Amino acid sequence: MxxxxxxxxxxxxxxxxxxxxxxxxxxxxxxxxxxxxxxxxxxxxxxxxxxxxxxxxxxxxxxxxxxxxxxxxxxxxxxxxxxxxxxxxxxxxxxxxxxxxxxxxxxxxxxxxxxxxxxxxxxxxxxxxxxxxxxxxxxxxxxxxxxxxxxxxxxxxxxxxxxxxxxxxxxxxxxxxxxxxxxxxxxxxxxxxxxxxxxxxxxxxxxxxxxxxxxxxxxxxxxxxxxxxxxxxxxxxxxxxxxxxxxxxxxxxxxxxxxxxxxxxxxxxxxxxxxxxxxxxxxxxxxxxxxxxxxxxxxxxxxxxxxxxxxxxxxxxxxxxxxxVNRQVNQSLNHLNTTMEHGYQRFDNQKNKNYPIPQNLIAVDVQQQNFHDKKLFYIPPKHVEYIDSIILPGGMIKSRVRQLAQNIYNDFKGQTLNVFVVMTGAYKFASDLVKYIKQINETEEHKVNVKPYFFKIEKNNHPQIFEDPVIKVSIEDQDVRGQNVLIIKDIYDSGIYMQSINEKVMAFSPNRVSYAIAFHKKNPNNLKYNFVGEYTGFLIPDQFVIGYAVGTNEDFTDIPHLCLINQSGLDALKQ
CATH class of the missing domain: 3.20.20.70 (Aldolase class I)
Incomplete structure (x- = not known):
């Protein structure tokens, strides 16, 4: 000042x-x-x-x-x-x-x-x-x-x-x-x-x-x-x-x-x-x-x-x-390598300083004291015993995803957007995003031409529980040189997957790479690479979660909410 x-x-x-x-x-x-x-x-x-x-x-x-x-x-x-x-x-x-x-x-x-x-x-x-x-x-x-x-x-x-x-x-x-x-x-x-x-x-x-x-x-x-x-x-x-x-x-x-x-x-x-x-x-x-x-x-x-x-x-x-005032904004996310560029907040990943990812981080910050009793919302009966509490009800998730779709439309209307989906966890999130974007297209003059592609990630089972994953990213041979790319992922914790994906995508020399992340864990203990999606749904505590197609076991993908798993659920996963 x-x-x-x-x-x-x-x-x-x-x-x-x-x-x-x-x-x-x-x-x-x-x-x-x-x-x-x-x-x-x-x-x-x-x-x-x-x-x-x-x-x-x-x-x-x-x-x-x-x-x-x-x-x-x-x-x-x-x-x-x-x-x-x-x-x-x-x-x-x-x-x-x-x-x-x-x-x-x-x-x-x-x-x-x-x-x-x-x-x-x-x-x-x-x-x-x-x-x-x-x-x-x-x-x-x-x-x-x-x-x-x-x-x-x-x-x-x-x-x-x-x-x-x-x-x-x-x-x-x-x-x-x-x-x-x-x-x-x-x-x-x-x-x-x-x-x-x-x-x-x-x-x-x-x-x-x-x-x-x-x-x-x-x-x-x-x-x-x-x-x-x-x-x-x-x-x-x-x-x-x-x-x-x-x-x-x-x-x-x-x-x-x-x-x-x-x-x-x-x-x-x-x-x-x-x-x-x-x-x-x-x-x-x-x-x-x-x-x-x-x-x-x-x-x-x-x-x-x-x-x-x-x-x-x-x-x-x-x-x-x-x-x-002496200070206008909350600086609590400074550890995410934030830079201010032309007035807009941007986050750069540690390994790729040459590509500044446009970033204006707006996400719903979920506090643990606001978790919901699992008795208040429907959960498929076969899963009830494995759930400790509900972090985010399905309706809240869908409402936030709809807003993210509107933000994406505003940024890319009249353009082609190559959507790369990280399988299988991000399929539900990506499906809802694309559905809402297409609904917006129906009422607007300028459309977003969405072209979906899929990542295949090979890793050892349950890396979040046992050991660091061995990752192999396989991308179909799609030429997106000079084009816009949106990478969609369900959850962000260590950043290891995001780093591997980013390296593969950047090899195509796209015009712009953006990231949509449904759930970003706050201050994860195993953080290795800093990525923050410009289309981020929620900031959640660093705990093991399942539901909304998130999780290491596909049996939990039919839960519409994001849930905190209990010890019985963790034991079931280990088996």
Missing amino acids: EDSTVYSRFIRDQESSTPRDFMVKIEEDVKLDFSDVLFKPRPSNLKSRAQIAQVLSQYKCFTACHKKYSVQDWKEFGADHPEVLPYVAVSAGVSDQEFDLVSQVTKLFSDIRLICLDVANGYSEAFCDVIRKYRKEFPDHGIIAGNVCTGEMTEQLLNAGADIIKIGIGPGSVCTTRIQTGVGAPQLSAVMECASVAHSLGGFVVSDGGCSVPGDVSKAFGSGADFVMIGGMFAGHDESGGETVVINGQTYKQFYGMSSSTAMKKYSGGVSEYRSSEGKTVQIPYRGPIEPTLLNILGGVRSTCTYLGVGELSQLHQNTTFIK
Whole structure:
């Protein structure tokens, strides 16, 4: 957390003009970033997120096209996609050539109503002059201008003729301005300060940068932003710019800031001698279509509105109270080799550092004190004597599996998904998942093309009880090179099976490998490899379980629940 933000100004003593009398002023007020606060929830009369969805379903996301597009590029784009022109802004800097480009583009397409004047440093009278020039030439267009991070400069840009001010110096994921120059302000406090000034003058603000998770977008709106500009969270998708590269069988997309040396070499012939690069270039793991990411962000904003009891996004700011925090998230799973990559939690297995598995671990955490008496639920009579208690009733399992199917559909709709099932334990879990995905397909325009395959795992009997297994994974000769793969397994404990399976699948050089695991044991004593499926059903205690097609003995597969076996059951298995 940044305890304070330093704005250094040289204040000249009015009675002296010598440099020795300059003094450094340090603002002592604490400034906050998105990571420093959480929303304080409020009592709500809303029944569900659906009431918010009525607003957001009609919301159109604006795109500010970067200022390196030529007139010819705009002609081709406008001819191919005329329906999106009302939702794009033509961007420019301060040069006369860019002014001419904007003039030509706006004459070609009357539906373009927004102009974005984009400079790294909005703190100059020359930039205000440019805004005045554009306002005179384009009196009926909306003008976005920035970037700044203080209230006084927000006021100056608005008075010069801008309608919307871009707020943010240095918070972007590929921006290095704060490192190179030491200039900037924590984004949340900057938005709060600038929004207050802008709204008092009838203007608007865009929070530009600093968002790494959907909750940050909500915080930007809560702090007073009228718009939120997103870059890094949208990088790596099909629709994102940047070259596509393949490294060690994994597909990446290049992502760089427009003040980076990469951008300046590409568009300006290199970095000028009088300035330094204020951006960096990174390789983003390929993430598929952008729509699921956008829907995830919108869903997060809906949830925020629900927690705060507001029915319209415009009411979010006035109903926001932030709580200053030292920690936002539970760190109890840090032992699972967690990394934070572009705002999304990811888990890497120990043996394959070159393939980061996309991960946002959401699972139902089952506590032992919540186990159920076996007398409360139906169990086939032949099994009753072997059951100690019921960990998860069958109905709860099916409901969770249905939600996992929806999550998988959201991530892969319109794509082919090769489903590899670990036999025989995962058959029931996989069967239910695929069934629910197909049910969703029947009601949706975009389908998930599910192609199932099966693993054969050879091992010695009852490895969980006696000794480490001898594993041989046999995969049918299916070419999934460059395709999406979902590996489905019933239960995760040691990770030995998952490691063997992963090595076999990665040999095919797929585009993306995801993991669906019905039951993940918490802190297993025999843990050897860390895998956490991004589609995980339940976190369960490290105890021997049977039911829901799980177990070493197929006689127990007809139990619809997940059950804790007793000593009699263990003795029966040994026999």
